[in-house]
Amino acid sequence: MRALRFSLSLILAALATATFGQVTGDPEHGQQVWKKCAICHMMGPDARHRVGPVLNNIMSARAGGKTDYRYSKAMTAAGQDGLHWTEDTLDGFLQAPKSMVPRTKMSFRGLKSAGDRADVIAYIGLFSGGAMAAQIDDGFAVSADILAIEGDLEYGEYLSSECTTCHQADGNDDGIPAIVGWETEDFVTAMHAYKEKHRDHPVMQMITGRLANDEIAALAAYFKGLGD
Amino acid sequence: MSLNRRVFLGTTAAASAAMAAPMVMADGHGKPRVVVIGGGAGGATAARYIAKDSKGEIDVTLIEPTRTYYTCFFSNLYLGGFKDMNDLGHSYGGLAASGVNVVHDWAVGVDRDAKTVSLAGGGSLGYDKLILSPGIDFVDGSVAGWDITSQNAMPHAYKAGSQTELLKAQLKAMPEGGTFAMVAPPNPYRCPPGPYERVSMVAHYLKNNNPTAKIIVADPKPKFSKMALFQEGWGDHYDGMIDWIGEEFGGGSVSVDPGAMTLTIDGEETAVDVCNVIPAMKAGHIAEIAGVTDGNWAPVNAVDMSSKADADIYVLGDASQQGDMPKSGFSANSQAKVCANAVRGALTGSKVFPAKFSNTCWSLIDTNDGVKVGATYEATDEKIAKVDGFISQTGETAEVRKATYEESEGWYAGITSDMFGAKT
Numbered sequence: 001m002r003a004l005r006f007s008l009s010l011i012l013a014a015l016a017t018a019t020f021g022q023v024t025g026d027p028e029h030g031q032q033v034w035k036k037c038a039i040c041h042m043m044g045p046d047a048r049h050r051v052g053p054v055l056n057n058i059m060s061a062r063a064g065g066k067t068d069y070r071y072s073k074a075m076t077a078a079g080q081d082g083l084h085w086t087e088d089t090l091d092g093f094l095q096a097p098k099s100m101v102p103r104t105k106m107s108f109r110g111l112k113s114a115g116d117r118a119d120v121i122a123y124i125g126l127f128s129g130g131a132m133a134a135q136i137d138d139g140f141a142v143s144a145d146i147l148a149i150e151g152d153l154e155y156g157e158y159l160s161s162e163c164t165t166c167h168q169a170d171g172n173d174d175g176i177p178a179i180v181g182w183e184t185e186d187f188v189t190a191m192h193a194y195k196e197k198h199r200d201h202p203v204m205q206m207i208t209g210r211l212a213n214d215e216i217a218a219l220a221a222y223f224k225g226l227g228d
Numbered sequence: 229m230s231l232n233r234r235v236f237l238g239t240t241a242a243a244s245a246a247m248a249a250p251m252v253m254a255d256g257h258g259k260p261r262v263v264v265i266g267g268g269a270g271g272a273t274a275a276r277y278i279a280k281d282s283k284g285e286i287d288v289t290l291i292e293p294t295r296t297y298y299t300c301f302f303s304n305l306y307l308g309g310f311k312d313m314n315d316l317g318h319s320y321g322g323l324a325a326s327g328v329n330v331v332h333d334w335a336v337g338v339d340r341d342a343k344t345v346s347l348a349g350g351g352s353l354g355y356d357k358l359i360l361s362p363g364i365d366f367v368d369g370s371v372a373g374w375d376i377t378s379q380n381a382m383p384h385a386y387k388a389g390s391q392t393e394l395l396k397a398q399l400k401a402m403p404e405g406g407t408f409a410m411v412a413p414p415n416p417y418r419c420p421p422g423p424y425e426r427v428s429m430v431a432h433y434l435k436n437n438n439p440t441a442k443i444i445v446a447d448p449k450p451k452f453s454k455m456a457l458f459q460e461g462w463g464d465h466y467d468g469m470i471d472w473i474g475e476e477f478g479g480g481s482v483s484v485d486p487g488a489m490t491l492t493i494d495g496e497e498t499a500v501d502v503c504n505v506i507p508a509m510k511a512g513h514i515a516e517i518a519g520v521t522d523g524n525w526a527p528v529n530a531v532d533m534s535s536k537a538d539a540d541i542y543v544l545g546d547a548s549q550q551g552d553m554p555k556s557g558f559s560a561n562s563q564a565k566v567c568a569n570a571v572r573g574a575l576t577g578s579k580v581f582p583a584k585f586s587n588t589c590w591s592l593i594d595t596n597d598g599v600k601v602g603a604t605y606e607a608t609d610e611k612i613a614k615v616d617g618f619i620s621q622t623g624e625t626a627e628v629r630k631a632t633y634e635e636s637e638g639w640y641a642g643i644t645s646d647m648f649g650a651k652t
Contacts (some may be wrong), residue, residue, distance in 0.1 A: 176635060
């Protein structure tokens with residue numbers, strides 16, 4: 001794995017493109033609140049499961065969905081019953097974890113302040129989807145011309161079928177990242193980062209290797225729309 | 229801005245469709261009809277995409293005898309104890325909900341002049357376009373001493389379901405220090421790394437439950453998919469347990485006796501406790517009945533997967549003879565989307581985009597030791613031709629191999645929801 005620099009300044013730089021849904025909280029304050037979570041959880045490129053699972057890319061994902069973490073039966077069942085992490089469901093869970101998912105392993109009383117919850121959710125959102133990608137691709141840029149290409153949605157829909165063999169169209173993440181609802185710039189940048197082998201993954205390098213600039217734009221437009 | 233674009237696209241599409249009248253190309257019976265035979269990675273995907281993308285303009289019927297589909301991919305992981313049988317089973321409820329008329333019956337005849345498919349249950353279905361995705365059947369007499377009546381004594385377990393469960397039960401019942409034998413198939417066959425992933429999973433089970441047991445593989449081929457990766461893994465994880473006998477050591481000269489439970493390789497008879505016979509393969513029988521096969525497989529045009537024998541029939545996945553793509557679930561799923569786009573275009577005048585194909589096959593060698601191979605493909609006049617590819621490297625770190633395995637689990641969830649519709 002390529003070493004990735006991670007710093008508060010980078011994260012705050014990413015705020016300009018914080019992309020998950022409507023960010024209502026203040027992620028800068030959320031980072032302070034996160035210290036309570038960080039006793040058990042990690043986020044970021046080098047994160048590992050500890051007492052609790054890694055919380056990268058959990059927004060939109062099914063609860064209990066990290067394949068290599070041993071969840072409580074209750075959390076696994078909640079995910080199987082359809083619980084997905086959104087700002088709303090996380091807000092409910094963080095307010096009183098054991099009320100929402102009885103017998104979860106997470107021994108945390110909850111956050112009473114609605115403001116703290118919104119802020120920490122905004123901060124966690126920075127490690128999901130396009131916002132996470134924007135941080136990984138820091139230092140890699142595509143030209144304004146490429147970013148300005150307007151994607152053809154109909155073509156994007158057809159091309160997307162090559163992606164949805166692995167990336168789920170409804171945004172579920174069972175081990176392969178969700179790619180719906182990203183800001184266009186994040187999506188296009190990530191794809192070009194694979195195409196130019198700035199990012200490592202061999203499947204993605206191969207798939208993007210034969211995608212033309214207008215095809216990447218078409219995919220970005222289509223997958224952005226799927227997140228709405 | 230994007231709204232304007234959307235409106236613009238919508239109007240041009242409608243305008244060009246109107247100019248390209250007739251919009252509905254059905255022969256005087258209302259909506260155009262597509263019949264799909266076979267509800268696996270090719271057929272289920274094609275049915276779902278045509279129904280979804282035509283938004284009710286096309287009647288789509290899927291004929292599939294089983295009510296629960298067990299994926300062949302990942303069924304080796306069940307043998308290894310990494311998956312339950314339930315993890316591999318999928319119902320057709322999601323397809324029905326997305327507008328596909330799902331008929332649980334066997335297709336037993338195709339009348340290409342009348343354009344009808346007859347069912348074992350007695351009915352018959354008319355079609356404008358017929359998609360065949362029947363998977364594989366076995367070539368009679370390809371392994372001396374074995375035929376389909378021997379499949380309980382010597383399971384193939386190469387169509388997932390009861391055969392897979394039977395092989396697992398036999399594996400569990402092996403005596404201490406017993407012998408597990410596999411007769412590997414000749415090319416071309418479904419899932420090129422499949423037999424060798426299976427050997428790995430069987431070895432994983434035996435290492436933990438019956439560590440003095442042996443595995444013999446009789447193989448008619450001189451080499452096989454991901455060979456260097458598997459052989460490295462077998463040495464690292466299962467040293468001395470697996471004896472692979474390739475073509476140059478007589479692996480292709482094999483006979484079995486299912487009554488006596490013996491395997492004879494190049495004249496030398498061995499008593500075995502379990503014998504997994506994977507015979508030579510051919511297109512699922514209905515492709516032969518439809519008269520679209522040439523030899524064992526059904527030749528197709530790369531641009532849209534249409535049969536070379538009949539422009540109104542398409543053949544997907546393992547049954548097709550298309551060129552460079554391996555016979556895999558991923559390939560079938562990829563081909564189905566190209567085909568769905570072309571069929572919809574032919575029947576409703578919707579825009580047909582250029583064919584793009586891709587494939588990736590993941591295999592598990594031992595716990596958290598996953599490897600993969602993949603490629604992209606394009607349609608040429610002669611065949612589906614490989615463009616670019618990659619393969620896992622020997623000597624990769626444990627971290628990379630673990631990430632590869634986790635990715636394969638993500639892919640399984642992805643492709644099954646792409647085939648059957650999202651889990652609810």
